[in-house]
Amino acid sequence: MKVLEIEHVTKKSGRRTLVGDMSFDIMQGDVCGFVGPNGAGKTTLIRMITGLIRPEEGRIRIEGFDVQRDRMKALGQVGAIVESPIFFPYMSGRDNLLNLVKLHANIPKEQRKARVDEVLNIVGLASRGQDKVKTYSLGMKQRLGIAQALLGNPKLIILDEPANGLDPMGIRELRNLILELNEKHGITFFVSSHLLDELQRICSRFVIIKEGRLVWQGTQEEWQHIAGSSSLEDHFVEMMTS
Amino acid sequence: MMQLLQSDWQRMWKRKKTFVSMLIFVGIVVLDCLFLMMQNLGAFDNVSTVPLTAQNFSLFLLKEVSFFLVLIIGPILMIDSFNGEYHGGQLRLVLIRPISFMKLFAAKWINLAVIMAMFLVATFAIGELFGHLFKPSVDTVVFLNPDRSYSPAGAFMYCLESYGLFMLIILAQLSLTGLICTVMPSPIICYLGWVGVALGTVYVSDTFSFLMFGMSAIFQWMAGSYTHALLMPVFVCMVLGFACTMLWWNRRNWVK
Amino acid sequence: MTALLHSEWERLWKRKIVWLFLIAIPFIIIATAKYYMGRNLVVPLGNPEHTTAENFAVMAMIEQLIVVFNVVALILLTLSFTEEYRSGQLRMMMLRAYSSTQIFWAKWMAFALMMALFFVVYLLTAVAAGYILFPSAPQQVLFYYDHAVPNGDMILYTLGYYGMAYATIVGMASVFIGIGVVSRSSTAAIGLGMGFLLCSLGYPLIFDLSNRVLGLGLPVMLKYLSLSEIQFSGIAVMMSDAEALKHLHAGIWMICVIAGYTAVLMTVSRLIFTKSDRWI
Numbered sequence: 001m002k003v004l005e006i007e008h009v010t011k012k013s014g015r016r017t018l019v020g021d022m023s024f025d026i027m028q029g030d031v032c033g034f035v036g037p038n039g040a041g042k043t044t045l046i047r048m049i050t051g052l053i054r055p056e057e058g059r060i061r062i063e064g065f066d067v068q069r070d071r072m073k074a075l076g077q078v079g080a081i082v083e084s085p086i087f088f089p090y091m092s093g094r095d096n097l098l099n100l101v102k103l104h105a106n107i108p109k110e111q112r113k114a115r116v117d118e119v120l121n122i123v124g125l126a127s128r129g130q131d132k133v134k135t136y137s138l139g140m141k142q143r144l145g146i147a148q149a150l151l152g153n154p155k156l157i158i159l160d161e162p163a164n165g166l167d168p169m170g171i172r173e174l175r176n177l178i179l180e181l182n183e184k185h186g187i188t189f190f191v192s193s194h195l196l197d198e199l200q201r202i203c204s205r206f207v208i209i210k211e212g213r214l215v216w217q218g219t220q221e222e223w224q225h226i227a228g229s230s231s232l233e234d235h236f237v238e239m240m241t242s
Numbered sequence: 243m244m245q246l247l248q249s250d251w252q253r254m255w256k257r258k259k260t261f262v263s264m265l266i267f268v269g270i271v272v273l274d275c276l277f278l279m280m281q282n283l284g285a286f287d288n289v290s291t292v293p294l295t296a297q298n299f300s301l302f303l304l305k306e307v308s309f310f311l312v313l314i315i316g317p318i319l320m321i322d323s324f325n326g327e328y329h330g331g332q333l334r335l336v337l338i339r340p341i342s343f344m345k346l347f348a349a350k351w352i353n354l355a356v357i358m359a360m361f362l363v364a365t366f367a368i369g370e371l372f373g374h375l376f377k378p379s380v381d382t383v384v385f386l387n388p389d390r391s392y393s394p395a396g397a398f399m400y401c402l403e404s405y406g407l408f409m410l411i412i413l414a415q416l417s418l419t420g421l422i423c424t425v426m427p428s429p430i431i432c433y434l435g436w437v438g439v440a441l442g443t444v445y446v447s448d449t450f451s452f453l454m455f456g457m458s459a460i461f462q463w464m465a466g467s468y469t470h471a472l473l474m475p476v477f478v479c480m481v482l483g484f485a486c487t488m489l490w491w492n493r494r495n496w497v498k
Numbered sequence: 499m500t501a502l503l504h505s506e507w508e509r510l511w512k513r514k515i516v517w518l519f520l521i522a523i524p525f526i527i528i529a530t531a532k533y534y535m536g537r538n539l540v541v542p543l544g545n546p547e548h549t550t551a552e553n554f555a556v557m558a559m560i561e562q563l564i565v566v567f568n569v570v571a572l573i574l575l576t577l578s579f580t581e582e583y584r585s586g587q588l589r590m591m592m593l594r595a596y597s598s599t600q601i602f603w604a605k606w607m608a609f610a611l612m613m614a615l616f617f618v619v620y621l622l623t624a625v626a627a628g629y630i631l632f633p634s635a636p637q638q639v640l641f642y643y644d645h646a647v648p649n650g651d652m653i654l655y656t657l658g659y660y661g662m663a664y665a666t667i668v669g670m671a672s673v674f675i676g677i678g679v680v681s682r683s684s685t686a687a688i689g690l691g692m693g694f695l696l697c698s699l700g701y702p703l704i705f706d707l708s709n710r711v712l713g714l715g716l717p718v719m720l721k722y723l724s725l726s727e728i729q730f731s732g733i734a735v736m737m738s739d740a741e742a743l744k745h746l747h748a749g750i751w752m753i754c755v756i757a758g759y760t761a762v763l764m765t766v767s768r769l770i771f772t773k774s775d776r777w778i
Contacts (some may be wrong), residue, residue, distance in 0.1 A: 053496065277707070314696065
């Protein structure tokens with residue numbers, strides 16, 4: 001079943017095309033890596049998927065709901081980190097989540113606190129929940145970012161460069177968390193990153209873009225097959241420079 | 243909508259600035275009360291004065307504190323809410339939820355209106371308290387129009403109506419600031435934008451000078467000597483500013 | 499140091515707000531002229547408030563100094579000190595081979611030069627608008643003058659007025675810099691700066707009232723401890739040529755007040771700016 005459908009999406013800034021006629025689908029249960037060099041249009045597309053900006057052409061559907069026309073229903077299925085998660089620094093991590101959980105109509109009032117504690121537990125921040133966000137390390141902020149993405153019981157989580165600034169231990173924790181959420185809770189992931197090595201360990205599918213256009217999409221096995229004896233990294237560099 | 247209101251209300255009060263503004267404002271109101279207590283006359287302008295009494299004290303108190311509300315506390319709270327959260331990138335966490343942008347703006351507008359009303363209620367309550375404690379009570383009160391005198395109950399309603407009018411002016415400011423905060427890029431520029439609009443209108447047309455000199459307009463309007471329309475331009479600013487900003491929020495690109 | 503000043507100037511110059519203000523100057527002048535044209539209908543010739551081609555530049559400064567120039571100074575300084583200081587942009591400067599004291603003074607000088615530019619552009623625009631929009635008068639009646647002055651002296655008076663107005667802005671800037679370096683956010687800096695301005699405007703009223711009601715008998719010049727009062731009426735008093743005011747030595751007193759504000763607040767601000775380790 002398709003969780004995310006991108007159909008001929010185009011976004012321009014003046015005469016420059018940021019994303020051009022892009023189409024691909026993400027299926028339920030996928031952990032999909034979204035790969036491309038800096039400035040390829042990854043964040044622009046993620047902003048469009050999360051309804052922050054509008055495409056000039058094309059459609060984006062989440063669980064069958066059009067993000068532009070049926071924004072509330074479409075985004076009800078999504079949790080996201082767009083760029084780095086910037087929290088309200090004057091509130092504790094728990095208060096940030098308590099504030100944001102109110103915006104999910106599918107979580108009844110009496111279950112809000114329990115849901116916040118549950119997601120704090122999932123990301124391993126239960127013991128630091130009461131501390132102000134400004135005292136958190138970058139890794140903790142990323143984990144809190146995932147916690148806020150989990151709040152509304154999403155079917156799809158979109159992560160934009162989630163490993164940015166994380167140390168190797170933080171990256172490993174994040175990887176395990178994604179795999180656990182995918183396996184245990186059946187959540188679909190769409191993860192943009194530069195760290196191809198890291199994506200290789202968690203992603204079943206890849207979408208590769210360059211200069212705002214789709215270059216290739218398929219499963220990891222398919223990519224490995226076309227890369228032949230070269231590593232995926234070498235093949236990726238080859239795709240980007242050709 | 244209720245959840246949006248609650249969530250924004252909570253964030254507003256968690257910002258230290260809101261609480262500190264409230265404290266500073268109460269301090270200013272009390273200092274202004276002390277300043278007024280030293281005087282025997284309340285001045286409507288450079289020429290017209292009346293004796294300060296328990297019945298008109300709160301009205302003159304509002305005149306003293308109105309500039310703090312219009313030029314400092316109001317714009318700062320409004321800009322922090324309409325532009326500061328977005329400029330700082332924190333609002334993105336709210337924008338990616340299943341909410342309507344129009345309702346989000348409406349929630350912010352309503353919450354700010356409630357907070358500004360709280361500032362006015364505090365001013366009125368403190369004014370009435372100080373007035374009745376430290377100024378003589380009289381049987382008849384005259385305001386700017388010497389031909390109309392009021393009983394204590396009438397004077398109370400007169401002051402209340404003046405506060406109500408000032409609240410309407412604040413709401414017009416709120417809608418215009420919302421629009422300025424949507425058009426201008428950063429909180430500092432928004433503030434300059436607001437000062438520019440408030441001051442500029444004084445020079446451009448007397449009809450809109452209530453944005454800067456609200457109390458002067460209210461004094462004259464209540465006395466029946468205001469030569470321009472007041473309610474119409476106030477509602478035009480309020481409704482047009484609100485509607486334009488709301489539609490803009492629905493159509494805009496949120497790139498921060 | 500010259501390179502540092504150049505770099506500060508360049509960053510300030512690249513800000514939209516500088517251009518916005520420069521573009522706004524002609525509009526401000528036109529709005530002010532429109533206001534004085536209306537006033538001229540009720541203020542007779544021979545009254546110092548009557549605007550002529552020769553005195554319009556001074557009248558335009560009197561009208562806009564307190565609000566427009568103070569607010570622009572506050573905003574420029576908030577951008578330069580609070581915003582760069584709190585957002586971490588200053589780190590880029592701190593990593594270079596300059597001390598924080600040098601950065602502090604370079605910022606101040608860049609601001610002072612920018613304001614000087616604004617004053618010059620404002621003066622030139624006002625002079626041009628004065629001659630275009632107002633009728634000329636053979637001699638000028640000035641505030642706190644026992645006699646009218648010829649137009650030649652009016653040029654010197656205008657330059658003197660702008661010079662003193664500029665000095666008050668530099669004095670006011672020292673307060674805004676103090677507020678700027680202790681404020682944790684730009685909006686807080688602006689709020690506190692505007693609060694200072696309003697309190698400064700209110701102080702003379704409270705001073706006069708307490709002096710009268712409580713019978714304190716304090717010297718009248720203490721009113722000019724307020725920088726905005728110096729801007730409002732002090733400059734004209736300082737430049738007066740009336741026998742009745744000569745014994746007050748207003749000029750010396752007000753220059754001392756401005757110098758006092760500048761010395762104390764710049765010293766304290768520099769200490770906070772350089773000793774604080776709250777680099778983000």
